[in-house]
Amino acid sequence: MDSKDITLNDHTELAATECNVIEIIDYCTESYHAYTKGISELHHMEELTEIPEHSVRWINIDGICGKKALTALGDAFHIHPLVMESISDPMERAKVEEYRNSLHIIAKMLYYSNSQLVVEQLNLILGPNYVITFGETMGDVFDGIRSRIALEDSQVRNYGADYLMYLMLDALAESYFEVLETLKEQIDTLEDEVMERTDQEHLLEIRRIKKELMKISKYIWPLRDMASLLGREALALIHPATEPYLRDVYNRIVQAIDATETCRDLLSGLADLHLSNTSYRLNEIMKVLTIISTIFIPLTFIAGVYGMNFVYMPELGMRWGYGATWVVMLLIAGCMVYYFRKKKWF
Amino acid sequence: MDSKDITLNDHTELAATECNVIEIIDYCTESYHAYTKGISELHHMEELTEIPEHSVRWINIDGICGKKALTALGDAFHIHPLVMESISDPMERAKVEEYRNSLHIIAKMLYYSNSQLVVEQLNLILGPNYVITFGETMGDVFDGIRSRIALEDSQVRNYGADYLMYLMLDALAESYFEVLETLKEQIDTLEDEVMERTDQEHLLEIRRIKKELMKISKYIWPLRDMASLLGREALALIHPATEPYLRDVYNRIVQAIDATETCRDLLSGLADLHLSNTSYRLNEIMKVLTIISTIFIPLTFIAGVYGMNFVYMPELGMRWGYGATWVVMLLIAGCMVYYFRKKKWF
């Protein structure tokens, strides 16, 4: 925040940071130049602002920079101190802010790394002829853009920095779709399993997917407002020819939100289905068990009756008493089974 | 995207695509001409842009075109490259975009084919005096429109291309209603079945219909925004006289959305009813079984008592002991049945 007390002369300080090298790509219709520069090699951050005429410069910084280097960079490009502050805070909300000479976008990149959903903050500063991007770790979702720029006859070479920004937002939206597709597949697999058998583990799996959907939802909604703003409002740094492209990004993000909602609905239905299935199966088991008991209890009663020790029990002395008792008992059991079957109880 | 590297001279390339023939209908108040043209027959896509004076041309392309043919077509009609890109992507969201000389509409056609809900993307490009439509498969929901145009005194012959677009949107809305009516019937049938008997299959059926409703909902909501935009905003390509018709389409789509919501509510109520019925029936069965057990258990106890082998059990030696025991047991059973009945337990 207090940027004034930092002079750009203390090279050693800059060199002391753990910052990674800076990746720089300069391009225009005719030329293309991509190179990296160690921060310690830079005598002044102002070197970065010397952009060749008619060219667009993309400066990409992966990993956490030192505070001083950041402030120096911000001063060199006349970026508002609040923006530089945001870059150091990995918990910022996705947003777009317009400043006098720059546009500041915060968004989240989502991807699966080792089947773990990773959220990485992306800071993007759009200037008249440059784009600066800050990622948290090495690597991003922009490799496709790099190869496009390298191609001599690609459209991006004829457009300005705002079109580069569009490509980045498009790549972001694409990364959301990939994550959503993975989740959709997981939901479908889970649905098949829930149908097949009831397992309390499914509940935990449902909860896990739900949490990831909540995360995506949390990061994608502000992106929508952002894209809507970029596509509709006339911003100084965005060329009218780029606006249809930004509206296209907006449409893709809305589509991703729809997909998130669909996944949520499916998942919530799945939870209900799991609950219903579990309860149904348990009830079915209890019913069968109870039916077995219910059939034997009257029979046991009859056996109990003829186990009584009364002196005068005429049936006991009868020749076919025992056989008749068996017949009666089998009849009773048969009637009950027939009755329960007829009522479709099992 | 990179449209500049494609020249229209490579006929063979065009011929090599699997693209189907192009259907062309030219009409004005006096004349009507419908014909098809194989893409390989076209020397230049520019042939398609030579529309007879005062006529409206409807160009309909079913099936997937090759990328080159599409780009050529787009260049011939001066259509924004983003539009042409959307046409190749069957996953686009319904939307309307206004460009300088054309209006681009993406919508979904819904219909049942072999009792399977099919979703087909429709791309519609409205120009000053032409409408180009792209469908994914052979056949569409526009046969009624074709015969209307063929009729000499039909209204469409006196109106421009925007009225043709209205007819198409109206046919789309109609197709949604047909699908919704089919679903409504399925819900009603299911409701009758749920009332009659409890079957875990009903739950799956409910889930299936719910998923189809989610699909319809997903495709119909953006259609609403689209129709609203067309009906309210003054767009250059839409004649004021056509606006009431477009508002009418808007109203029909809102009605379809209402119907979707109603179906959802009914279905959700049905799921509750199923759950409640299943649980009620299961509980009723358990209750009856438990009542049977409960009646016999005290009787079995009495039988057990007189099955004891104590030397001194005065009742055993009594002349009417056995008979009296039976009487007591029947009395107890009778009282219990009477009590349970009085309490309306079964």
Added chain:
Amino acid sequence: MDSKDITLNDHTELAATECNVIEIIDYCTESYHAYTKGISELHHMEELTEIPEHSVRWINIDGICGKKALTALGDAFHIHPLVMESISDPMERAKVEEYRNSLHIIAKMLYYSNSQLVVEQLNLILGPNYVITFGETMGDVFDGIRSRIALEDSQVRNYGADYLMYLMLDALAESYFEVLETLKEQIDTLEDEVMERTDQEHLLEIRRIKKELMKISKYIWPLRDMASLLGREALALIHPATEPYLRDVYNRIVQAIDATETCRDLLSGLADLHLSNTSYRLNEIMKVLTIISTIFIPLTFIAGVYGMNFVYMPELGMRWGYGATWVVMLLIAGCMVYYFRKKKWF
């Protein structure tokens, strides 16, 4: 739609329709004239447009007219063909559309006929000095308005056609309240019954009322937008002095919507209460039954012990063994009952 091919000279055609007679009321501050005319008596529909100076004409048509008669009527009053088309479609959504020289309102009349909720579509066309209403069946909710117009010193006689429209909308809103009151009474009756006893039938009754509420809700919400539009926007055909009255109608409709929501909440609470009561009662029964079983099972065990045939069982030979066993068994039963009671289990 294709209105141009119908000439008004084919009287026979008109006569052939099953259309009922047309009811016409002309009134101004001084005069009042109500009469009916068979459609076959009309030589030209234009007769209907010859409205006496300073008078307001109300034309009411009940029952389905033939398409030709409708088109003729529409042409006579210069009504947009879309409006005339809507009149033949009983499934239209409530809406208000402003055309150059007329206002077209579609609304639903709701009333109970033989304790069956009937929905009847009302089409209302407001012109500078006339109101045309189309109902689906004989009879409507406007009898109060007819007698008001007949009264010499009533306010309506001093106002224009827009005030007549207000009266009609007010009568419509009133009809909604009557239906809602009937439903409210049914809910209250049902609540009492649900409190008293549990019956699976209640669930069906709840579902029935819920469906009727859904219907009302469906028809009343668009009415709200309609009334809001009429009350707030400056429409050419509505005199500023009528606007407070239209705002009043709006307020009444909002009130009806509130009542609908209240009914829904009550009903949803009732469903929960039913479920809870059913489950509670069933559980209570099961508990009592299980307690009975649980008390007898240990006793049966004791009886079983002394029913064993071991040669050396000292208790069997004791003089008071049998009596003591009874005492023990009664003690055990007593303790269990006491314990269960103390724990408030029954």
Added chain:
Amino acid sequence: MDSKDITLNDHTELAATECNVIEIIDYCTESYHAYTKGISELHHMEELTEIPEHSVRWINIDGICGKKALTALGDAFHIHPLVMESISDPMERAKVEEYRNSLHIIAKMLYYSNSQLVVEQLNLILGPNYVITFGETMGDVFDGIRSRIALEDSQVRNYGADYLMYLMLDALAESYFEVLETLKEQIDTLEDEVMERTDQEHLLEIRRIKKELMKISKYIWPLRDMASLLGREALALIHPATEPYLRDVYNRIVQAIDATETCRDLLSGLADLHLSNTSYRLNEIMKVLTIISTIFIPLTFIAGVYGMNFVYMPELGMRWGYGATWVVMLLIAGCMVYYFRKKKWF
């Protein structure tokens, strides 16, 4: 409605109504005069319009007036007939309507009378230098205002009629808070009871409170729109200096709405808690009962085995057979109890 046919000369008619006396308070910075007047004493309603210069007049009418008196009053103050009509209808929705020379507010007073929630409609007409209030019964929530006006140095004496209206709305909002606090206490008491024991009565109590909350919610929401309108829009009759006070009322009403929502959430959570507790306790009982049965059933089986009458049963003749059986039975019971305990089943 038809106000023209009523002349103010029919005193007898006025006298014949059951209307109560009219309470009149005139005040300005220097003077204060409060008195009542029987309606029959009034020769002309116009007497009421003769307000002393620089004074504000508050006319308060409690109880239902006759229609004629109302119309006369309305005519005297040039109030729109719709307003006077509303006053007779106790079912009106809370709203504010601006007329040329007056502001008409309908709101509901809520208070507990004999622990019964009473809803009383308040009609308030604000003119340039008067406020007329109509209540349904004797008494209102304005006693605090009366004593404030009576105080010589109170702020209200220096302000106009709009400030008096503010005080009334503030008193209304206060009355809502009192009702809500009573309900909040009832919910807290109920929560303690639900925690302690399960009783189906709690459900009815929850439903009762819920219905009262629905009532409050119904009356308070339109109040919000009303207050918002008064505080934000520049209305002719409201002095800019009063606007901050009206915004304050708005804030208090929003707070009351928040409180209502909080109560609803608490209550809904309470219903869930009740359900969960009831189900939990019932299940616990069933579990204990089932455990008792389960322990005795194998024992009973063993007793049954040695109660069999086979001739060759070696165990029966053994000296310690009986004792050993007891030992085995106790061992089995002990193991089961130990196992169940270890599994924490009871």
Added chain:
Amino acid sequence: MDSKDITLNDHTELAATECNVIEIIDYCTESYHAYTKGISELHHMEELTEIPEHSVRWINIDGICGKKALTALGDAFHIHPLVMESISDPMERAKVEEYRNSLHIIAKMLYYSNSQLVVEQLNLILGPNYVITFGETMGDVFDGIRSRIALEDSQVRNYGADYLMYLMLDALAESYFEVLETLKEQIDTLEDEVMERTDQEHLLEIRRIKKELMKISKYIWPLRDMASLLGREALALIHPATEPYLRDVYNRIVQAIDATETCRDLLSGLADLHLSNTSYRLNEIMKVLTIISTIFIPLTFIAGVYGMNFVYMPELGMRWGYGATWVVMLLIAGCMVYYFRKKKWF
């Protein structure tokens, strides 16, 4: 309210209040002066308004002041009486109100004190060159701000009073995050416990956290509207350079709201999980118990059969009858266990 009857001459009255000392911090780029003053030391409240030129004054009053002191303070700074009234009411809703020469903000500070969630009202009055804050108790969340001001080269020293207000709002938002993080941890701990074992206590814990979330939600939502207003609308007292900072605060508050919603969702899912787990475990127990009973009941029946005392029971006399019976019984039990296992019933 009635502020006119209070004169500032009654020192003794002021001294009599239980008010704490007033904390005053004056600062500008060059100078910094922090001191406290007992209210009794002040001869006139006007002393507080004598702010050194180019300086910003922060007046902080902790604890409840006497009404007279407050009114005197309000008069000295020309603050609207409504504002001073709000300060005495600890139940006010968060809001921002603009007055002619001041901005009045009410917000809530949230923090844990002895693991108890404490809500403290903060009143903040922003003037052209001063900020007055009123807290309810000693201590606040502003210690970080105090040390920042003390630092000679900090940014706050170069900015005006509006920037000080921004810092305070930022500290407030920060305090919300800390509370939310504590709650998030509690939810996570609870989730682990719910997974491990089922305990009815968890339900109470869930309810407790839910209530705290409701509280936070209640206080944070109005803060959002407030921050939105401050960041977007051009208010006289806020320098354009401060606006980006206020938008930043807005973004942080929206983020806090998102976090609250996430916590709510997690908690609601947890309640479902608890319910499901409890029900699942109970059902599992019942199932096992019922299976045990079901296995023994047929065996007991067989034992009962051979306990009957019929004279002619051939099996009884057989040499291996007893052994065969055991074999049969073990076979039956084995079959049942096998069957139940195969069906995966336990």
